Amino acid sequence: MQWRETGVTMSPAEPQNARGRRTRAALLRAISEIVESQGFGALTMNAVADKAGVSRRAVYLHFRSRAELIPALHFYVVEELGLTESIARVWEHDTPEAVLDEWAAHLVRVNLRAIGVDRAVRYTRHTDPDVEAYRRGVAERQRRYCRMVIERVEDAGRLAPQWTVEDAVDMLWSLISTDMLEALADECGWETVKLAQRLGLLLRRTFLAD
Structure with missing residues (x-):
């Protein structure tokens, strides 16, 4: 193929x-x-x-x-979830507040629907080299997006002084957690709108200077 x-x-x-x-x-x-x-x-x-x-x-x-089935799976997930269109909406905003809010909404839109695949990756990555290679590729792309978000904040002069760009990228990337989203959505019963709003609030309070 x-x-x-x-x-x-x-x-x-x-x-x-x-x-x-x-x-x-x-x-x-x-x-x-x-x-x-x-x-x-x-x-x-x-x-x-x-x-x-x-x-x-x-x-x-x-x-x-x-081995070719694994990247095919990613392509299918990307296509089905509309990841490309969803992430593009993040870059349409001009202010750091709006960028972080849209990033939060993007995570809720996409990651909640990808929980099944993500769970399978986490369970298998240590025993299947093909799956681990797939996971690394996804993580690299996620980190690139996180860097773009943080650099938008930094370029606007709004990154909180306690953060370096590198540390902020690390922290933002760590918050791409389907476990957290699943717990809040399923166990706590949060609706997606509330989840996106509260996650956006968390990101703004964490990374933006007053």
Whole structure:
């Protein structure tokens, strides 16, 4: 399968015919459903073929090996959750307050819906090199976004004096926690609007100078 570089990750090139596009969509959906319901241990070429209702040969026409299923999963999650569009909304704002609020809203919009995949990654990363490589790639992208957020605050002269840019990036990145979001949403019963507002308040009070 051919892959092309995007601003988010490596993504599979779109098949040229309608049948190929339908098969690709079925395979990506099958990969995501297997990982969310059974974990990465169940992710095999045979399992994907069975779940998608296609032949093994059809799977191999799109993916040469299991290792290629992992970045395909990320592409599917990015596509399904609208990550690119969601993160773009952060950069549309001019003030540090608005940037941090939109970053909080972005985390709630995307991360709450990606909990199943994230949980599977955390459970498997130490025993599966392919999954660990995938996790590292995602973490690197997340840190780049965090740096862009903090640099927006710093460029506006609003980063609180107790923070260096590097420390602030580290802290902002650490707050990308699906455990925290899941606990507040599921165990505490917070609605998404409240969760985004309170997280935005936390970020503003933490990183902005008075």
